[in-house]
Structures are given as C-alpha cells and as structure tokens.
Amino acid sequence: MYELRFSGVVADVRRPECDFFGYLDETWRLFLGPFWGSAMAVADGTSTDFKASRDAGSIALVLGLLGLVLFGFVVSLVTGPSGMSVARGLLAFFVDNGGPETVVMREIRLPRAVLGALVGAALGLSGAAMQGLLRNPLAEPGLIGVSATAALGAVIALQTGLAATFALALPIFALVGAGVAVGLLLLLAGPRGSSLVLILAGIAISALAAAATSLVLNLSPNPFAASEIIFWLMGSLADRSWTHVWLAGPLIALGCVVLFLTGRGLDALTLGEDAAEALGVRIGRLRLMVVTGTALAVGAATAVTGAIGFVGLVVPHILRPLTGGLPSRLLPASALGGAAMVLLADSAAQGLLPDRDLKLGVLTAFIGAPVFLHLIFRTRRAGL
Amino acid sequence: MSLLSLDLLTVMRGGCPVVDGVTLEIGAGEVVGLIGPNGAGKTTMMRGALGLLAASGGSSLTALHARDRAKAAAWLPQAREIAWPVSVETLVSLGRSPYLAGGRKLSQADHEAVAQALEQMGLTAFARRDATALSGGEQARVLIARVLAQSTPLIMADEPVAGLDPAHQFSLMRVFSKLAQGGKSVLVSMHDLGLAAQHCTRLVMIHRGKLVADGTPREVLSDDRLRDVFQVCGRWDGDAFHVTDVLEGAV
Numbered sequence: 093m094y095e096l097r098f099s100g101v102v103a104d105v106r107r108p109e110c111d112f113f114g115y116l117d118e119t120w121r122l123f124l125g126p127f128w129g130s131a132m133a134v135a136d137g138t139s140t141d142f143k144a145s146r147d148a149g150s151i152a153l154v155l156g157l158l159g160l161v162l163f164g165f166v167v168s169l170v171t172g173p174s175g176m177s178v179a180r181g182l183l184a185f186f187v188d189n190g191g192p193e194t195v196v197m198r199e200i201r202l203p204r205a206v207l208g209a210l211v212g213a214a215l216g217l218s219g220a221a222m223q224g225l226l227r228n229p230l231a232e233p234g235l236i237g238v239s240a241t242a243a244l245g246a247v248i249a250l251q252t253g254l255a256a257t258f259a260l261a262l263p264i265f266a267l268v269g270a271g272v273a274v275g276l277l278l279l280l281a282g283p284r285g286s287s288l289v290l291i292l293a294g295i296a297i298s299a300l301a302a303a304a305t306s307l308v309l310n311l312s313p314n315p316f317a318a319s320e321i322i323f324w325l326m327g328s329l330a331d332r333s334w335t336h337v338w339l340a341g342p343l344i345a346l347g348c349v350v351l352f353l354t355g356r357g358l359d360a361l362t363l364g365e366d367a368a369e370a371l372g373v374r375i376g377r378l379r380l381m382v383v384t385g386t387a388l389a390v391g392a393a394t395a396v397t398g399a400i401g402f403v404g405l406v407v408p409h410i411l412r413p414l415t416g417g418l419p420s421r422l423l424p425a426s427a428l429g430g431a432a433m434v435l436l437a438d439s440a441a442q443g444l445l446p447d448r449d450l451k452l453g454v455l456t457a458f459i460g461a462p463v464f465l466h467l468i469f470r471t472r473r474a475g476l
Numbered sequence: 477m478s479l480l481s482l483d484l485l486t487v488m489r490g491g492c493p494v495v496d497g498v499t500l501e502i503g504a505g506e507v508v509g510l511i512g513p514n515g516a517g518k519t520t521m522m523r524g525a526l527g528l529l530a531a532s533g534g535s536s537l538t539a540l541h542a543r544d545r546a547k548a549a550a551w552l553p554q555a556r557e558i559a560w561p562v563s564v565e566t567l568v569s570l571g572r573s574p575y576l577a578g579g580r581k582l583s584q585a586d587h588e589a590v591a592q593a594l595e596q597m598g599l600t601a602f603a604r605r606d607a608t609a610l611s612g613g614e615q616a617r618v619l620i621a622r623v624l625a626q627s628t629p630l631i632m633a634d635e636p637v638a639g640l641d642p643a644h645q646f647s648l649m650r651v652f653s654k655l656a657q658g659g660k661s662v663l664v665s666m667h668d669l670g671l672a673a674q675h676c677t678r679l680v681m682i683h684r685g686k687l688v689a690d691g692t693p694r695e696v697l698s699d700d701r702l703r704d705v706f707q708v709c710g711r712w713d714g715d716a717f718h719v720t721d722v723l724e725g726a727v
Contacts, residue, residue: 227559364557372546
C-alpha cells in the first residue's frame with residue numbers, strides 16, 4: 093500500500109476542473125479568510141513577484157494557522173460539562189474569584205487545552221517529518237511502531253492494576269513501551285538500514301505490539317479492566333491535569349526541536365536518497381533524527397492521551413498544497429495545523445455528545461476517513 | 477589539476493567484484509564519456525567514487541567531508557525522482573543546499589546560480605511550473621539544471637540523455653562541452669556511442685567491472701573492442717561514428 097505515489101495525483105491540484113481545490117477552498121476559506129488570497133498565489137504561482145509572494149504566502153499561512161490555534165485554544169477553554177457561560181468562564185480564568193469556577197478554568201480546562209495543543213503539534217509535525225523521510229504521503233507517525241508499543245505499555249499498566257494504585261504508572265509504562273520500540277527499531281533497521289527496512293521493522297513492531305495488546309485483552313479476567321483498556325485505547329484528553337502536561341510536555345518539546353532541525357535534509361531528500369547524500373546530507377543521521385524525534389514526541393503524546401489517529405496523516409496531506417510542497421515549509425505549518433485540529437476536535441467531541449463522553453480518537457478517525465475517500469476518488473480520476 | 481582520482485577502486489557485491497580495480501584520473505576541462513554494456517558497472521563505479529557505496533581502494537572524493545564533497549562533485553542519479561509537487565525553481569534551488577550552512581537562506585549569488593542553470597537548460601519559462609506536472613523529458617532537464625546549480629568543478633551524470641528528444645540530447649552535450657571549456661569537467665555515462673564519440677573529449681570503456689580502454693573516442697572505439705565488449709560492428713564516417721550491425725548470436 094505504500095507504493096501509491098502522490099506526485100502524479102497532486103499534479104491535478106491546480107487544475108480548475110479538479111474538485112480538490114473546491115473542497116479545500118470551502119473547508120479552509122471559513123478559517124483563513126483574508127489569508128486565502130496570498131496562499132492561493134503561492135499555490136498556483138500566478139503572482140508577478142514570485143519569490144516575494146511565496147514568502148508572504150508562507151508567513152500568511154503560518155499566521156493564519158496560528159490564529160486558528162488561538163481560536164481552538166479559546167474554544168477549548170470555554171467548552172466543558174460544567175455549564176459555565178463563556179463570559180463567566182473567561183472572567184474566572186483571568187481573575188481569581190476564589191470559587192470553583194477559577195479552579196475549573198485553571199486546573200481542568202487550561203491543562204486540557206495546553207495538552208491538546210502539544211499533542212496535536214507533536215502528531216502533525218512528526219507526520220510531516222515521517223512523510224518527508226519516506227517520501228510518501230501515506231506515511232504517518234504510527235508507522236515506526238511507537239504508538240502501538242506505547243499503547244501496549246499503558247495497557248499492561250491498566251491490566252496489572254498499577255495504574256489504579258499509582259496515577260503516573262500508566263504514562264510511565266507507555267513511555268517505556270515507546271523507548272523499547274525505538275531500541276528494537278534501530279536494532280532491526282541497523283545503522284545503514286534503508287527506508288524500506290525501517291518501514292518493515294516498524295510494521296513488525298506494530299503488529300507484535302497489537303498482538304500483545306489483544307492477548308492482554310483476551311486473557312483479561314476482569315471485564316471492567318478490559319472496558320477501561322478499550323476506552324483508554326480510543327484516545328482522549330478528558331480528565332488530564334498539569335501533571336500530565338509536565339510529564340509529556342518536555343519530551344514533546346524536545347522531540348519537536350529535533351524534528352524541526354531535519355527540514356533542510358528532508359528538502360534535499362525530495363530528489364531521492366542518492367542525490368540527497370551527494371548533496372551533503374548524512375542520510376543515516378537524518379533518519380535517526382526523524383525516528384528519535386517522532387518517538388519522543390509521539391511516544392510522550394500517546395502516553396498521556398492514548399492513540400489519537402489520523403492527525404499525523406491528514407494534516408500534512410491537507411497543508412502540503414498550501415506550502416509549495418517542500419518539507420521544510422510543511423513542518424511548522426503541520427505542527428500548527430495539528431494543534432488546531434486536536435483542539436477543535438476535542439471541543440467538538442465535548443459539544444456534539446455532551447453526556448456520552450465521545451472519545452477524541454473516535455472523532456479524529458471520522459475526520460480522517462473522508463480524506464482517504466477523497467484520495468481514492470482523485471486517484472481514480474487521474475486513471476492511476 | 478585533478479578533479480577526480482580513483483586508485484584501484486573496487487566495489488564488491490556478495491563476494492564478487494562489480495567494479496574491479498579501476499584506476500582513473502580526470503583533470504580539468506574534460507568531457508569524459510563512460511561507456512560499457514548493461515551491467516558493466518558504470519553506475520556502481522560512479523557511486524563508489526562518490527562514497528555512496530562501500531568501496532575499497534582510493535577515491536579522492538570519499539576522503540572529503542560530506543559538505544565539501546558536495547561542493548567538489550555533483551551527482552545526477554539515473555532514477556529521476558521528484559517526491560513532492562514543488563516548483564521548478566524551488567527544485568533547482570536544492571542544488572544550492574551544500575552552500576547553505578546552518579539554516580542560511582538563499583543569497584543573491586544563489587539565486588543567480590539558479591537562474592543561470594535554468595537558462596542553460598532552457599527552463600526559464602518553466603520556473604514557476606509544478607515540477608511533477610512536467611513530462612518525463614522535461615523533468616530530466618529540471619534535474620540536470622539542479623546539478624548545474626550546484627556549481628561544482630566536477631559533474632558526474634548517470635545516463636543524462638536517456639529520455640531526452642534529439643535536440644535536447646544534443647544541446648545537453650553542448651552544455652557539457654561549454655562547461656569543459658570553462659575548466660570544469662563532466663563524467664557522463666551513456667549508451668549512444670555516436671553521441672559519445674561526437675561530444676566527449678575522452679572515452680572510458682568498462683567491461684565486467686574492469687577498465688578496458690581509456691583514450692580519445694577514435695582510440696577507444698576500435699573494431700575489436702566493439703566486437704568483444706559490445707558485440708556490435710561500427711563505422712567511422714569522418715568525425716562521426718555509427719553502430720552499423722549487431723554480431724550474430726550476440727543477444
């Protein structure tokens with residue numbers, strides 16, 4: 093499935109008869125508004141001063157996405173089951189009135205929003221970096237097996253009851269799981285392992301971790317633990333505290349820094365591994381940076397929120413045409429886009445079914461599937 | 477001045493030498509055609525010389541640090557890969573990456589090198605087009621422009637004329653000749669012996685991993701080598717060389 097190439101398909105994006113831009117246009121115009129014009133000029137290169145408009149376009153896109161993240165952050169702050177009005181909530185947030193409203197805003201909603209932004213940025217950024225490394229738009233951060241093993245670690249913590257006795261046991265077990273995955277991956281792929289070997293090793297580790305997770309569920313004598321595990325696996329930001337932020341935040345930040353440093357190397361990789369290496373890029377080091385950066389960011393994110401799928405796949409996919417295609421430009425845009433998507437999806441999950449605890453990961457999967465459907469239609473139309 | 481020197485370069489694959497003790501020196505101002513039948517080891521020799529493959533023996537390029545090597549020699553692989561839908565200009569600018577240490581942006585000099593490379597390949601009008609939406613031959617020219625933008629003293633190109641129309645094959649070889657007149661050198665592998673004879677100042681013939689001939693086109697393309705290595709007959713017609721027939725039972 094990883095052979096499905098994007099390049100031929102993307103060629104259609106700028107043609108007027110292609111629906112894709114219509115779809116993008118309608119979806120994003122709502123949010124980007126005035127920024128859209130310059131972003132469009134970047135995408136189709138019709139502007140007179142190409143370079144100036146391209147730079148202006150990237151800045152406009154980043155500013156637009158930043159605005160979207162801020163918007164999502166505020167929406168996340170004013171969304172919740174306590175039934176506080178928006179004005180009262182924001183007032184209690186800024187002015188400590190000594191009552192429960194300030195506690196709700198500062199100790200429940202704020203860490204949830206901060207965690208949402210961090211996790212979203214981690215997923216979007218590592219998705220873009222992974223796609224850049226493997227030169228495949230279907231790559232996603234889970235491909236290297238880190239999410240699956242982090243989930244396995246968490247499941248073991250839940251099953252053994254350690255998570256109930258010691259609150260941090262779950263995320264710590266998950267982090268250990270992610271660490272084991274990276275170790276195994278580097279062991280299997282080797283120092284000079286190609287990208288294909290990396291994918292195969294990642295799939296093998298994911299499959300093994302998924303099998304072990306199923307085994308734990310299968311043999312679980314306690315139906316309550318099993319249902320708890322299943323709900324945890326769906327991924328959610330509910331009931332997360334500052335402790336989770338402090339646990340995952342530094343690791344996510346470190347991972348993101350490592351990933352941001354790969355931009356230039358990933359750009360050169362557009363020409364293929366051989367050409368990039370001859371351009372002075374050390375491929376082995378680049379691969380190591382993407383793998384460890386992703387493992388840190390996504391491992392830590394999964395450890396505190398569970399598996400939130402499709403963000404790392406969908407966000408780079410949607411933003412690529414707006415950034416002019418180069419990975420170095422896509423990385424910051426995807427980090428912001430991922431943060432915005434997770435924040436808005438989390439608020440939507442709370443708003444859609446306020447009484448039923450709709451899980452975030454379920455909603456992101458519902459958002460992700462149509463993007464694939466659309467990719468299928470486009471591929472079929474292109475006759476590939 | 478020597479731009480590339482190989483000293484008994486050997487590349488092994490599964491215990492058997494694919495490139496076997498090749499010694500070669502390329503000076504300034506040469507267009508060196510690397511010829512040999514399919515599987516002779518042309519690509520492997522060039523990749524080994526660049527340090528992209530583990531090789532024994534010496535290559536002046538593998539001794540260099542990665543970034544310095546990228547400033548000394550540019551490499552055009554045979555596989556024409558453009559992974560993402562970027563503009564032609566952006567793609568050609570990637571050739572400047574060895575000069576962009578520590579996140580530096582493209583300078584005026586970089587932009588000039590890119591513009592010149594686009595012009596050399598007749599791509600100025602394509603600068604803003606999506607590179608992945610171009611035809612195969614046009615993409616090949618874009619990738620050659622990327623190599624030219626790297627502004628290295630030595631260019632190593634693996635079958636750059638494959639897939640180009642006759643006019644562009646001819647003009648590419650002319651671009652190489654012009655670079656050689658300016659003191660740069662090009663090592664180019666190719667299958668069109670006529671084109672090689674016409675445009676290369678020197679031919680290097682390899683067969684089963686060994687260097688079997690090195691000299692002017694007229695010296696290298698002799699009847700017995702054509703028969704033994706390529707299993708064809710050829711004819712010189714003034715300065716032009718033609719392959720006239722394939723030998724009985726050759727293929």
